[in-house]
Amino acid sequence: MKKTLAIVVLTWNDFENTKNCIKSIYPQLNKKTKLILVDNNSDDKIYSKTINWLKKKYKNNYINLEYNRKFDFRKNIIVLRNSKNLGCGFGHNTGYKFSIKNNFEFIARIDNDMVVKKKFFSNLLNHFKNPDVLGVSPKIMYKLSPKKIWWMGTTIGNSLKFQTHMRDYSYGLLDNKRINGVIETDAIAGCASIMRTSRLKKVGLSDRDFFYGPEDVEFSRRIYDNPGSLIVDRNIKIFHAVTQSFVNFSRRRIYFEYKYRLVLIKKIGTFQDKFFGYTISLIKFLLYCCLFMVKRHRVKIVPVFFAIKHFIEKKLGDYDRKIGPIF
Numbered sequence: 422m423k424k425t426l427a428i429v430v431l432t433w434n435d436f437e438n439t440k441n442c443i444k445s446i447y448p449q450l451n452k453k454t455k456l457i458l459v460d461n462n463s464d465d466k467i468y469s470k471t472i473n474w475l476k477k478k479y480k481n482n483y484i485n486l487e488y489n490r491k492f493d494f495r496k497n498i499i500v501l502r503n504s505k506n507l508g509c510g511f512g513h514n515t516g517y518k519f520s521i522k523n524n525f526e527f528i529a530r531i532d533n534d535m536v537v538k539k540k541f542f543s544n545l546l547n548h549f550k551n552p553d554v555l556g557v558s559p560k561i562m563y564k565l566s567p568k569k570i571w572w573m574g575t576t577i578g579n580s581l582k583f584q585t586h587m588r589d590y591s592y593g594l595l596d597n598k599r600i601n602g603v604i605e606t607d608a609i610a611g612c613a614s615i616m617r618t619s620r621l622k623k624v625g626l627s628d629r630d631f632f633y634g635p636e637d638v639e640f641s642r643r644i645y646d647n648p649g650s651l652i653v654d655r656n657i658k659i660f661h662a663v664t665q666s667f668v669n670f671s672r673r674r675i676y677f678e679y680k681y682r683l684v685l686i687k688k689i690g691t692f693q694d695k696f697f698g699y700t701i702s703l704i705k706f707l708l709y710c711c712l713f714m715v716k717r718h719r720v721k722i723v724p725v726f727f728a729i730k731h732f733i734e735k736k737l738g739d740y741d742r743k744i745g746p747i748f
Contacts, residue, residue, distance in 0.1 A: 426454045426542060426615070427525035429516030430533050433461040433506060436470050438534040438662055443498070445536045447479070450497040454542065455525075457516040460502040472500070492523060507742060510611065510627035510636030517626045525618055532612035534662035536564055544657050545615050548603070555620045555650040556641065558610040559657040562596065570594045571661050574653045575608040575638065581690045582697035584682060584705070587638065606653045609644070611637025613659045620644055628688070632741035634681030639688045672724045673748040677741075679728035684737060702729060724748060 428446060432439040439458075446456055460468055475483045475498065483498035492499065501515050513530055520528045527549065529542065541559070548557045561572040573590065580587045587607070594600075609616070614637075624643040627636055645651050679702065686698040706725045712718040727747065731740065 425524070425526040426529060426546065427457050427516070427520035427523070427527070428455065428529040428531055428542070429457045429459060429513055429520065430531050431459045431461055431509070431512050431516070432463065432471070432533040433512075434463045434467050435533055436467050436474075439471060440474060441662075442531065442533050442535055442537075443475075445538075446531070447497070448539070449537070449542050452494075455494075455496075456498045457519055458498060458500045459512060459516045460500065461508075461512040462503050462506045468502070475500070492519075494523075505742065508632035508738060509634075510631050510640065511629050511738060511742075514626045517621060521618055521622060527615055528618050528621065529615045530611060530613070531659075532661070534564075535613055536660045536662070538658065538660075541657065541659065542615070545654065548652060548654065549615075549617065551649075553647060553649050554617075554652060555646055556609040556614055556616045556644050556652075558606070558614045558653050559659045560596075560600070560653065560655040561610060561613055561661050562658050563593070564660040564662040566593070567660060568596050570596050570600070571663070572610050573600065573655055574604055574606040575610075575641075577607045577638070581686050581694040582701070584698060584701050587635075601655050603652055603654050603656075605649055606651050607645075608638045608641035609651050609653070611640070612661065616644060620646075629739065630684055630688070630737045631681055632738040633677040635685045636681070639685055642689050672720060675721055676724035676728050676748060679725050680732050680737070683728070683732045 430439070430442060443456065443458070450456055460471070463471070472485060479498060482496055483500065484493050484496040485500040486492065487500065487502045499519070501519060503512055503515055506512070517528055527546065531537070545557050545559060548554050560570060563569045563571050570590070571592070575587045576589045577587050627640055631639065641651060683699070683702060686695055690698060706729060709718045709721045709725060713722060
């Protein structure tokens with residue numbers, strides 16, 4: 422039986438990656454599979470460039486709901502635009518709400534710097550024949566190094582306590598035939614996943630307290646129900662360009678990562694996670710201060726200080742959406 426799928430792609434000031442992503446997804450669109458492109462308030466010049474490309478490339482098969490209030494289900498690409506940059510996870514909510522309102526059975530979240538292969542969505546949707554499956558992700562490869570693995574599952578473990586990455590494998594692990602099959606995961610990948618709409622109706626959408634960072638882990642823990650409800654199919658691959666949104670904002674990225682890691686501990690952590698996680702965050706900050714003569718530690722002092730300060734002051738997602746980047 423055919424499934425009804427809304428593919429939500431969020432874009433912000435990144436025309437080239439967005440164009441490549443749409444081109445890879447488009448052949449898989451049909452009467453029951455639509456692409457919902459959400460522009461996160463890109464600069465007008467870049468936004469116009471994207472719209473003009475859609476007009477030229479797909480002509481009558483897209484609709485921009487910024488100017489057309491009525492959704493035409495005959496169109497395969499639907500464009501929505503946020504009035505301001507809502508951040509990563511929260512920015513997707515515009516697409517999620519639209520998908521729920523229009524009764525899509527499943528919602529995919531695909532980051533704009535992803536490229537998919539043939540039958541990608543239909544292969545992932547097959548897993549939902551099992552009613553216990555609520556969310557599924559593929560194995561994520563580097564686009565520029567397609568034999569290397571970027572992500573293949575999340576293991577929370579003690580990562581909240583010790584502020585470590587939520588994986589039991591290294592970045593850039595070389596893929597091989599033994600890394601296959603379907604496994605359980607503590608969280609599906611925010612940048613590449615499909616979820617049951619009925620579950621999102623029950624648990625809510627992306628948390629507004631996050632602007633950037635591990636909001637997908639918090640979201641996943643609400644989607645999670647029982648063992649086996651969140652899975653990774655390591656036989657299915659997607660290719661990640663690894664967006665460069667923060668390449669010129671290293672202090673900004675450090676600030677976001679530290680602050681929202683603390684928010685994640687607060688949201689899903691146990692008492693022990695919070696005790697050790699908060700303590701280790703302070704210890705790390707003191708170590709950076711002690712090692713200020715070393716450039717890679719010195720650059721972290723100011724953003725980490727403000728990350729901790731703003732977390733304590735509860736200046737979270739809404740603060741970042743209102744104030745904008747402080748670095």
